[in-house]
Amino acid sequence: MLEILSQRLLGKLESELEEIYHGEEILQEKTNLSLKKSTHIIGILNNHVNSNGFEDQEQEINYFRITLPGFYSLKIYYDEVYFIELRTPIGGHKRLINFYLREIEIIERFFDKHSFFYGYYKMGATDLDQSFFVLDSKKDSVLLMGLAEVESNTCTSVSYLFAKFKGYELLLLTLKHRVTDQVNGNINFKNNVKSLDKLIWTGEVINLVEIAFGIYQMKQVNNGSAGIGSICRWLGECFDVNLGVPSKRWSEIARRTTMSHTRFMDQMKKSIISKIDDDLARKAKETN
Structure with a gap:
């Protein structure tokens, strides 16, 4: 039941956030609509879990490792996209390229800062899943020190970190795409930017x-x-x-x-x- 519900809700969230993004509303309205929609749908999912629990620990780990980060990653992605668009400078190709490259650098620094967890995420490792993705597991591990606290009844700290990895990877693709658009429009700047092999x-x-x-x-x-x-x-x-x-x-x-x-x-x-x-x-x- 949880898998069917989560798949249906994720498809609904993706479709509606996409429609908001391509809509005619001003940026602030899109930001507010996106936040409300994400909060509402994630709330439905969390309420279901709080009411029905998990069939077993395997389902719980899968939920916090894969399912829930899929929802939060969309919220994070659109939040970041709107924030970037709010701050996008007015100017020529070079100024825009430099702006996007700085944003790319910020994301890459985030991955470096959490290199252990990002490596665990990218490799698909499972050794520490019981510590990372089970709500009632011990939280005093030195590995978890420094991670942002989250509401214990809705998400684990590593689960939300995985959501950030997923959302930021999507954002990285978007930024690289925008850099490519600007580079293609400014021949003189091409030699100063690493090829993105489009x-x-x-x-x-x-x-x-x-x-x-x-x-x-x-x-x-x-x-x-x-x-x-x-x-x-x-x-x-x-x-x-x-x-x-x-x-x-x-x-x-x-x-x-x-x-x-x-x-x-x-x-x-x-x-x-x-x-x-x-x-x-x-x-x-x-x-x-």
């Missing part, structure tokens, strides 16, 4: 949306905890394209009547099979 999606955007939903449905990212909004945003940042609001793009796919709902992936499958058949035929010919 690849550009030149096919139909809806094809990439199909891939995004395929990844989401098959739970291929972050052990299945990544929501469709995060996956769409990640692919969009990687390939320098705006995939739009996931719920609206899903409606486009679902409404198809004159073609397959998975047209692009069907074509991709046929192309791969054809390539395999051609390779096998060529190898058979070479051995004869």
Whole structure:
């Protein structure tokens, strides 16, 4: 029940925060709407957990290690994006690039400051999960000293730290994307900025949306905890394209009547099979 509820709520939070971000409201209104929506949906999840508890310790660890950070990371990401946009300087390419690079440096320093926990997060280690992601575990470990205190009945300190890692990684992709946009608009500054090795999606955007939903449905990212909004945003940042609001793009796919709902992936499958058949035929010919 908890897994089904959390997946539904996460998809709802992602979709609604995305719509707020692309809405017509002024920045302050977007910030307030985003905060209210995040607080409301996370509150529903926390109330369910407080009322029903966990089936076992494994479910509790999974909740505080993966599920809950997924929600808080979205709140953190949009909070930071709005705060950055509030402080974005008015000026030319060089000034904007320097601003974004300073923000990137701040995030990287945060990762360095918490290098032990960030390494644990990135490697997917599990050795200390019982100390990090169980509410009634002992909190006097020297490893936990210096971490921000959180409300004991809603989150553990390492759980919230994992949420920050996840949210800041998304923010890092956004900032690097903005640096690339500015660099591409200012040829004279290119030699002073490290290459970000951008690849550009030149096919139909809806094809990439199909891939995004395929990844989401098959739970291929972050052990299945990544929501469709995060996956769409990640692919969009990687390939320098705006995939739009996931719920609206899903409606486009679902409404198809004159073609397959998975047209692009069907074509991709046929192309791969054809390539395999051609390779096998060529190898058979070479051995004869």
